[in-house]
Amino acid sequence: MMSEEHSLFIETWGSMGVLWGINRSMARIHAFVMLNEDPVDLDTVAGELDISRGNASMSLKELRNWGVIHRVHISGDRRDFYVAEPDTWRMLFKIAIVRKEREFNPAMQALRDLLTNAGLEKGSGVYTRMNDLEKSFSKFDRIMKKALGNERRSRMMLDLLTGFRD
Amino acid sequence: MMSEEHSLFIETWGSMGVLWGINRSMARIHAFVMLNEDPVDLDTVAGELDISRGNASMSLKELRNWGVIHRVHISGDRRDFYVAEPDTWRMLFKIAIVRKEREFNPAMQALRDLLTNAGLEKGSGVYTRMNDLEKSFSKFDRIMKKALGNERRSRMMLDLLTGFRD
DNA sequence: ATCATGTTTCAATCCTTTCTGAACGTACTA
DNA sequence: TAGTACGTTCAGAAAGGATTGAAACATGAT
Secondary structure (H helix, E strand, O other), X not given: OOOHHHHHHHHHHHHHHHHOOOOHHHHHHHHHHHHOOOOEEHHHHHHHHOOOHHHHHHHHHHHHHHOOEEEEOOOOOOOOEEEEOOOHHHHHXXXXXXXXXXXXXXXXXXXXXXXXXXXXXXXXXXXXXXXXHHHHHHHHHXXXXXXXXXXXXXXXXXXXXXXXXX | OOOHHHHHHHHHHHHHHHHOOOOHHHHHHHHHHHOOOOOEEHHHHHHHHOOOHXXXXXXXXXXXXXXXXXXXXXXXXXXXXXXXXXXXXXXXXXXXXXXXXXXXXXXXXHHHHHHHHOOOXXXXXXXXXXXXXXXXXXXXXXXXXXXXXXXXXXXXXXXXXXXXXX
């Protein structure tokens, strides 16, 4: 049985995941793996969190693609086991990178097109508003690029050091 | 008819809205209002964006609740008209504030409960991971609080200066 | 080769969110 | 008073996502 705090954390993490675009099952599983010192297997995940094996399998796969959990093997056991990525920043960065490229960059591009090609009047309220917005976006972009640059470097280091391999 | 750039911006903004939890219609309407120098009315919104009057009415109401658009009246006209909030930062802040309080704060609380009450072993990998995560969250929290503090002040200023009222 | 064990896939189902459109309310006009 | 213009609401329809469960697949042991 799981402690009060553990379930609370799992459910909260689940809600939070929904917020940033990871579905509830995936986020709950992620929390569960994070909370386990020892590697966990598919059946344990499905059983403890009360979700289907199919769903658990797909979610674990996706979490691996995000690089936030890793598959490990235990000798003498045929099952796959999973452990959480020890670098907790990694998950947040991963999500930020994908999000930025998929959602933010196109919006910034559309905004710039608008400013250069839509023939807005320079003095108008719309122009001022859009120009302000573009400035905000650019600033955010610069901050992100800097952060992601650091992450890319540190991720390479981490891969070299930990040697986690599926 | 709308220019290429305008529609592109509207649709992109629509997708982006989905990302941060505003639904597509609302975000599209918001973009449309932002792009119009002159106040727009409900029927124009519904007609141009090809959504039902019911949806447009509800979305405009919600956007007003967020404070990102305002209702204005034009003398001699019975219709309600809408204009965009001129402070473009406001929308981003509004969303950030609500999001933070609704989603982030509970997660941080659950994390802290976990660290203090779940009896995790100090030396364990789980403890280290969770402690790191808590540090990251706290840092983010401090940054947000600072930013939101500034926003609160600037918002009061803005209200005094602009005098927009529904 | 067959069984036992474990994993993956995907069509069907379920659930949640969003959207529509008709009905209603209100206020103005003739 | 009836008619018109406009805004709002909400039950149900539609769309979109998440989840299940069973079948297919893979691998190792006997």
